[in-house]
Amino acid sequence: DAGVIQSPRHEVTEMGQEVTLRCKPISGHDYLFWYRQTMMRGLELLIYFNNNVPIDDSGMPEDRFSAKMPNASFSTLKIQPSEPRDSAVYFCATQDRPSGNTIYFGEGSWLTVV
Amino acid sequence: KQEVTQIPAALSVPEGENLVLNCSFTDSAIYNLQWFRQDPGKGLTSLLLIQSSQREQTSGRLNASLDKSSGRSTLYIAASQPGDSATYLCAVVTNFGNEKLTFGTGTRLTIIP
Numbered sequence: 001d002a003g004v005i006q007s008p009r010h011e012v013t014e015m016g017q018e019v020t021l022r023c024k025p026i027s028g029h030d031y032l033f034w035y036r037q038t039m040m041r042g043l044e045l046l047i048y049f050n051n052n053v054p055i056d057d058s059g060m061p062e063d064r065f066s067a068k069m070p071n072a073s074f075s076t077l078k079i080q081p082s083e084p085r086d087s088a089v090y091f092c093a094t095q096d097r098p099s100g101n102t103i104y105f106g107e108g109s110w111l112t113v114v
Numbered sequence: 115k116q117e118v119t120q121i122p123a124a125l126s127v128p129e130g131e132n133l134v135l136n137c138s139f140t141d142s143a144i145y146n147l148q149w150f151r152q153d154p155g156k157g158l159t160s161l162l163l164i165q166s167s168q169r170e171q172t173s174g175r176l177n178a179s180l181d182k183s184s185g186r187s188t189l190y191i192a193a194s195q196p197g198d199s200a201t202y203l204c205a206v207v208t209n210f211g212n213e214k215l216t217f218g219t220g221t222r223l224t225i226i227p
Contacts, residue, residue, distance in 0.1 A: 031213055033215075042218070042219045042220070043203070043205075044217075045214050045215065045216075048214065050213075056214060093158075095213070101146055101163050101207075103148070103160055103215070105157035105158040105159070107155075107156055107157045108157050
């Protein structure tokens with residue numbers, strides 16, 4: 001398997017623009033997580049899904065952030081409108097719960113909002 | 115609210131030395147604890163996972179221990195190599211049924227050749 005695939009790897013956008021980050025999980029994994037990493041706050045869980053259903057979105061900072069998982073092969077994290085303080089690395093991670101608890105991370109989407 | 119702390123934030127050691135990285139957590143009622151490695155510009159790679167009922171896990175030159183009652187875990191790296199240079203993070207799952215990982219801020223390790 002190619003692992004967790006995220007796109008884009010890097011994005012620079014202007015404040016106020018919509019940003020969509022994409023994630024393709026490892027086939028068969030039933031959990032999908034979106035994390036954000038910044039120097040100030042470290043790694044924070046934004047939201048996670050189990051079998052495509054959102055389970056805990058308490059980490060989503062505000063209404064500007066939304067996440068969807070329309071099927072087992074795809075998830076998106078959308079920021080609209082984007083702000084400079086959203087600049088961070090956004091990681092998608094997936095897990096095959098019945099096979100154990102190892103979690104696999106993608107290489108991240110590096111977002112800069114200017 | 116669970117808080118995870120890693121001290122020191124950075125550590126440099128000569129190649130070949132054994133070393134210990136520390137992780138502490140405030141709520142001892144954890145479900146499991148994991149150690150991850152993060153290379154610059156990359157995602158995280160899971161190194162070891164310790165279930166709450168276990169005391170330690172080993173993989174190659176790595177050994178992780180868990181003392182739930184005191185809220186501590188250590189990652190022992192034997193015979194360090196320059197390729198071990200990375201940031202090491204620990205993370206805990208606090209509630210069974212909620213898969214949320216709470217991460218520490220990491221220790222940036224540099225192995226000096």
